[in-house]
Amino acid sequence: MITVFGATGNTGAPLVDTLLAKGAAVRAVTSDPAKIENLKAKGCEAVTANFTDPAALERACAGAERIYLVTPAHLDMRRWKANAIAAAKAAGVRHVVLATGLGASPKAKVTFGKWHSETQELLKESGLDWTFVQPTYFMQNLLWQADTIAKDGVYYDDLGGPVAWIDARDIADVAAEALTGPGHEGKTYGLTGPEALTGEDIAAMLSEVTGRTITCAPLSVEDSKAAMIAAGMQEEVAAAMVELASIAPKGYLAGIETTVSDVLGRPARRLRDFIAENRDAFVQ
Numbered sequence: 001m002i003t004v005f006g007a008t009g010n011t012g013a014p015l016v017d018t019l020l021a022k023g024a025a026v027r028a029v030t031s032d033p034a035k036i037e038n039l040k041a042k043g044c045e046a047v048t049a050n051f052t053d054p055a056a057l058e059r060a061c062a063g064a065e066r067i068y069l070v071t072p073a074h075l076d077m078r079r080w081k082a083n084a085i086a087a088a089k090a091a092g093v094r095h096v097v098l099a100t101g102l103g104a105s106p107k108a109k110v111t112f113g114k115w116h117s118e119t120q121e122l123l124k125e126s127g128l129d130w131t132f133v134q135p136t137y138f139m140q141n142l143l144w145q146a147d148t149i150a151k152d153g154v155y156y157d158d159l160g161g162p163v164a165w166i167d168a169r170d171i172a173d174v175a176a177e178a179l180t181g182p183g184h185e186g187k188t189y190g191l192t193g194p195e196a197l198t199g200e201d202i203a204a205m206l207s208e209v210t211g212r213t214i215t216c217a218p219l220s221v222e223d224s225k226a227a228m229i230a231a232g233m234q235e236e237v238a239a240a241m242v243e244l245a246s247i248a249p250k251g252y253l254a255g256i257e258t259t260v261s262d263v264l265g266r267p268a269r270r271l272r273d274f275i276a277e278n279r280d281a282f283v284q
Contacts, residue, residue: 002179003027003064003093005084007046008035010140011070011099014172016044022180029060051080057087064091066179070099073112073237081119085126095129095185097178099171102136102190102253110247111240131178135191136253139167139274142202146281155206155216157199158224161248164192167269170260177263189259194268196254202271209275210283221246 002019006012007028016039019026026044030036031051039046049056051071061067061084069084071077081098088096104116116134123130137159149155171191178184197205203216219227221242228238247253260268275282 001025001027001064003029003061003067005029005049005060005068006070006072007039008032009070009072010138010168011135011171011175012068014169015068015175016042018172018176019179020044022176024180027060027064051076051083054083054087057084058091061088061091061093064088064093066095066097067093068097068099068175068179073233073241075234075236078115078118082122085119085123085128089126089128093128095131095179096123096126097131097133097175097184098123099133099135099175102134102192102257104132104134110243112244115240129185131184131186132188133171133175133178133191134188135166135168135171136193137163137165138171139165139193139269139271142271142275143278143281146278149206149214149282150284153212153214155199155203155214156219157202157216158219158221158242159199159245159248159253160218161251162196162198162201162254163248164194164196164254164256165271166191166193166260167274170264170268174260174263189263190257191259192255192257192268194256194260194270196256197271205272205275206282209272209279212283214282 002024004012004016007016008030016026016028020043028039028044028046029049033048036046047060049060067088071080100116101112104113106117108114108117199216203214206214225238225242229235
């Protein structure tokens, strides 16, 4: 049995699908009872659990040999993951695949890197087998701007530098290999797409795919932070997000990792193909 936390999220949802396609027994975990029936319809077991409820977390892990652990970006995410790791150990889980972020390490300079590193170190100290998947920015994040792109013909660039965007489905596929195949214990997998792209590059791709003129406009730190807070993000987390974005102009998010192709034996998905697949979202 493999327990998947965040089973309706960007990485968890495709991970459930991939694991089921591999013939794995899957228990999908969500905090939203309204999503249980849709998860069950996929052919997996589905349960509700909140990261603040240790007993529910232990029930979610019961009988599982491996788990995939991811949480939303939140001030409490370190405590939530600590709760899940403790529950996994108590339930007899052997291997945890933990989703963190690219560059997370004890030497990290940015807040998110430090937060993720704390959880990585906690998992290492737990005695459980571990694998870290450390992705860069998700291509799926582009869909947050789909309405604005469709309506105004503008892509607002809050990064200001090249970024090696990754498709969340590639993260899920690498996680699935780590959860089902041998030799992934003790590995840290930095995950990026196959190319580093600027905001201008993305606007050009959007223009090409949609047949419309899409321009790129910079989004200030203040406006970016305000938009995240307006969408419900905690102020401290929004501040950490804009801090992370601030390293893009220095080229720190432009590095290309070959992990996807190394682990999966196929190329990582490209952003242009992602845009083409979701073309209807970017046109009125």
